[in-house]
Amino acid sequence: MSEDFYEVLGVSRDASQDEIEQAYRKKAAEYHPDVSDDPNAEEKFKRIRKAKEVLTDEEQRRAYDQMGHERFEQADKRGGFDGGPGGAGAGPFGGGGGGDPFGGAGGMGDIFEQFFGGGGGGGRGGARQGADLRTSLSITLAEAYEGVTKQLNVTRPERCPDCDGSGHPPGADSQTCPQCNGRGQETTVRQTPLGRVQQTRTCSRCEGEGTLYDETCSTCGGGGITREDASLEVEIPSGIESGQTLRMEREGAPGEGGGPEGDLLVEIEVEDHPDFDRDGADLHYTLPVSFPQAVFGDAVEVPTLDGPVEMDLDAGVQSGETRRLRSKGMPRLQRRGQGDLLVHVQVVTPRDLNEEQREALEAFAEASDEDLEVDQTFFEKIKSSF
Ligand SMILES: [Zn+2]
Ligand SMILES: [Zn+2]
Known part of the structure; x- marks a missing residue:
């Protein structure tokens, strides 16, 4: 006979982490097999510990609330429970601050759609950080060389300014949801050939809020989210490479329940340059050399991203030979120094002779x-x- 985890600990479904911890300590002391007279103490103690384990883990608790006790236990037995819906990812507070602002990249697309496509918030709960959003930005190689500040225009979800994300006007009358009695969850019990199946899910009438409001916010239609056209300044450091991602903290989707905004991840694409091929911090340039130049040698001009430089071409240079111009390549990202410019000599065979x-x-x-x-x-x- 398995009992709902909230009942095991004797807490309400919206109990805070502190309340759960407290209830756990009390129950654990009561049923600890070393001290309890209860013949089933050991079994009960195990259940208390399991309940606490699940309910104090944000992700597991969310899944438990969504799946209901029975289904959760089955999933748990079938080889463990890893993360909630949405799982994987960076976790709700992914990335962390400080350190390296560059990370891997992922899919792109309209960031407003990303927000509604992915995950979606279920039920109520404590403050939760908003989702990270992704976008991309294209710059030239010269901009990557110098570093550049770019204007980035995005349409992103925003907490509705008229209702502050609540979905109803500030003064709206309210009543406790009669369908769930304010719990925000509905529990249905069905009899099936396999036994009694209990399902707990977010109340369909109040969508987990526990309260019904007489008015809906006309600006956001009750969703609490509107579109915002934002113009952001992105500071792109010199030396950045294609595929690297800048994390703009707190520029992502709005948080839930007063939680902070997610981050905006901007993947940088560096456009190809007509003259230079890039290989990390090094640049490659093909220098066309005439037959007499190759024979007699010459002082030639070689372009760099910092303007042309003069280079001595030795007499007798062969096609395919390479000259290395130190520190004329790309700056190294977040480090000192520059890569090199590798000049590849290509002797041009004359055509169309007079x-x-x-x-x-x-x-x-x-x-x-x-x-x-x-x-x-x-x-x-x-x-x-x-
Ligand atoms: Zn309800
Ligand atoms: Zn609104």
């Missing part, structure tokens, strides 16, 4: 004792075009 160039190269080939099997018709064609 006659003078062609003769010079023929002379070059001859002087090198090179006997080229050149398609004569090709040369004839060129000749005839001048």
Whole structure:
């Protein structure tokens, strides 16, 4: 015979954590097998401990309230209970403050929809932090180099300003919900071939509030949530990479029951640059070099994100050779120093020669004792075009 956990501890369904702890200490002292005369003391003591365990764990308690005693116990026996609906994730107070503001990223999309798509609040309870919301923001490589402050416009859920999230006007008359007698929960008992099934769920009439109001807030339609167009300034540190996420604390969905707002996670996307390929803090640049430049060497200009720099090209440089320009790459995020700029030499084979160039190269080939099997018709064609 299993008894509802609230009854085991002798507390009401909306008992606070303190009340539960207190009730537990009292009951545990009473039924401790070492001191109790009750022949079933040990069994009772176990149940008291289990009840306390579940009800003092926010997530388990929520699940217990939603599933009802019977179903919860079955789920519990079937290999443990891990997290409530919504589970996984970062937990209600995920992320924590301080330290590294960068984390992994997840799905994107309209953050207003995210809020209503995900989880959804069940029943009443203490103060709960609002959900974290996600969005993305695109910046150029030059902006990632310098660091930039960007304007981010989001439409996000907001606690209704007209009713402060309660769903009814401040002065509305109220009465105790007759369907649940103010408990916010309904318990139904059904007889099935497998036995008596008890189900506890959030009261459908008052939606767990225990109170009915004569008026509904016209601004939010009673949901307590409205849309807000917010314009936020996002400070993006220099050196940030694609896929990294900035956490803007307290800019997410509003909390419940006076709880704090969730966070807004902004995934940064760094756009590709026409000249540079990025590899962490290093940048790669392909430098086109003419044949004579490669032969004789030259002083060339190489672009960097900080303006062009001069570089000496040695005589005889080969295609595919690389020059490393120290500290001309990207700044390292949250660290000192910069990566390097790797300059990849690419000797460009001349095309569409004019006659003078062609003769010079023929002379070059001859002087090198090179006997080229050149398609004569090709040369004839060129000749005839001048
Ligand atoms: Zn009710
Ligand atoms: Zn409202």
